[in-house]
């Protein structure tokens with residue numbers, strides 16, 4: 162008897178329907194065709210054990226399984242369940258009509274229980290698109306799939322439950338989640354009010370968040386750089402539904418959506434160690450997997466100890482930073498992973514860490530401060546709009562009971578400034594924030610009046626700012642003006658922006 166069941170293969174952050182044909186005929190042997198990888202080929206052992214251990218009948222006949230389309234590689238153990246159900250349907254133990262109405266995925270244990278799978282959300286989206294009635298997945302994955310409306314999602318623990326669903330016994334009910342528990346109630350573990358003092362630095366981070374600017378924090382050990390960076394997502398605007406779905410898809414294919422979790426509702430904060438490989442950072446592998454820059458999509462990528470990262474690793478990040486997407490090419494396929502993130506970097510000012518420290522002596526030899534900075538490639542520095550020097554807070558501030566402004570308050574101002582930018586760039590679909598302005602847009606929207614022009618000219622000369630500082634200062638002033646709801650850039654906006662170029666000064670390190 163010939164039956165059909167359906168599963169899905171992952172391709173980047175999307176899924177493709179895989180039709181699994183199972184034919185049982187007289188004879189013996191087990192054939193699995195259609196470009197399965199080793200994990201799929203091994204499924205026969207697990208399936209046979211699972212079916213018999215639960216007291217069902219495993220046909221010792223000639224079983225031929227064909228997975229189509231044949232040109233897509235089928236990887237992993239998540240095809241165990243659809244294949245098992247195909248075998249059970251072809252041996253007349255489950256209803257074949259209902260079988261064809263569902264996409265089924267899940268990895269089997271030998272005792273017939275199920276283990277969670279990767280990529281449930283893209284699979285659910287595909288199942289809905291293709292007009293399937295429902296999706297059957299392991300229980301821990303069900304809430305993630307239930308985000309997709311108009312699809313019956315069943316979370317199951319073992320083969321018994323799948324049989325019961327397919328035979329229409331109505332003992333198991335589809336999972337529903339309340340999408341109304343809105344994205345606006347973002348719950349973060351941290352809050353800016355935890356940070357004592359550091360008002361000027363919080364202000365700089367607010368500007369960065371408002372204009373989508375990349376930022377680098379420079380300061381001695383223990384000054385709170387990591388603490389500040391971690392709180393960055395909390396002042397960014399709430400995720401839109403589209404952003405939440407896209408971020409969840411990426412985390413889903415990487416297997417990082419937790420058990421029983423549904424949508425990723427908070428902006429990601431990713432903090433890879435400086436020993437990370439190229440593939441780890443931008444993505445890669447035989448079956449391309451998203452890297453840290455994609456896991457940080459719609460959130461923050463924190464690069465702590467920036468000068469310690471290998472130059473080549475940072476180099477591979479440049480193109481994706483520009484395009485906001487990373488393309489991974491393999492012999493047979495090319496996949497895209499979105500990678501639109503805000504970069505927050507941190508560094509000590511010098512190898513000993515105490516250059517520019519208010520009361521500790523820097524013990525580095527002359528030239529070492531500049532040398533340390535030079536470890537970061539120029540083109541990467543070019544993409545960082547704000548340089549913020551972090552000085553440790555004094556004991557009396559640290560021990561004070563008064564808590565600072567909450568992230569929610571700051572976020573309100575950020576949202577307001579982002580609205581202004583949304584309207585400004587309504588005709589430019591690729592531009593969402595001031596940080597993304599092209600040279601032409603800078604000319605158009607960062608027009609300076611006479612007093613501003615003089616200030617900038619003087620500052621450039623006096624501080625010996627490099628040419629690369631010029632456009633950055635204009636972009637950041639635009640954001641400061643937006644936070645101030647000011648149509649034009651005023652002198653105080655510009656003056657503040659000029660402060661955020663420490664590393665461009667020709668006296669840095671001397």
Ligand SMILES: Nc1ncnc2c1ncn2[C@@H]1O[C@H](COP(=O)(O)OP(=O)(O)OP(=O)(O)O)[C@@H](O)[C@H]1O
Nearest residue numbers: 355356357358359381382383384385386387388554
């Ligand atoms: N402004 C502050 N308010 C409250 N706690 C602070 C502040 N600054 C520093 N701390 C405390 O000091 C600890 C160390 O800070 P953090 O790890 O962020 O420093 P860092 O600059 O990243 O240091 P390193 O260069 O060693 O990585 C924090 O965990 C926090 O407890």
Ligand SMILES: [Mg+2]
Nearest residue numbers: 386387388465
């Ligand atoms: Mg740190």
